[in-house]
Amino acid sequence: MSENCIFCKIAQGSIPARKVYEDDEFVCFHDISPAAPVHLLLIPRKHVVSLQNVTPEDSHWLGRMVALACRLAAENGCRPGPQGGFRLVANAGADGGQEVHHLHFHILGGERPWQGRMAAIA
Ligand code: 5GP
Ligand code: ZN
Numbered sequence: 001m002s003e004n005c006i007f008c009k010i011a012q013g014s015i016p017a018r019k020v021y022e023d024d025e026f027v028c029f030h031d032i033s034p035a036a037p038v039h040l041l042l043i044p045r046k047h048v049v050s051l052q053n054v055t056p057e058d059s060h061w062l063g064r065m066v067a068l069a070c071r072l073a074a075e076n077g078c079r080p081g082p083q084g085g086f087r088l089v090a091n092a093g094a095d096g097g098q099e100v101h102h103l104h105f106h107i108l109g110g111e112r113p114w115q116g117r118m119a120a121i122a
């Protein structure tokens with residue numbers, strides 16, 4: 001828990017969010033400003049600032065986080081198969097466009113076209 005971190009507060013329950021999943025390690029909830037028909041955020045409960053801060057010792061929980069993201073995409077409206085799919089985005093640092101400094105994966109999916117900032121890579 002880091003003081004003044006919005007995502008730590010969401011994980012803890014002191015700020016409300018539309019949660020779709022939580023366990024001992026991770027919490028997943030709807031982005032407050034969706035950029036695609038499905039737009040979820042998946043975070044570790046542990047306060048890690050960004051992917052810039054992870055080390056090889058983090059590979060086990062990061063692997064579980066990636067696998068969980070794929071499962072939650074399928075369970076929350078991302079369409080299966082080659083016509084469907086989803087985008088997994090982790091913005092890291094200022095150059096990466098990160099605004100909330102608690103590591104998170106954006107899980108984006110649903111029928112295109114999407115509007116706005118997540119519609120294209122650049
Ligand atoms: P970043 O730019 O850091 O990768 O993305 C941060 C994301 O968090 C943005 O898509 C933004 O809409 C979302 N966000 C910011 N504050 C809140 C909040 O209080 N609740 C929820 N659910 N999403 C938030
Ligand atoms: Zn945090």
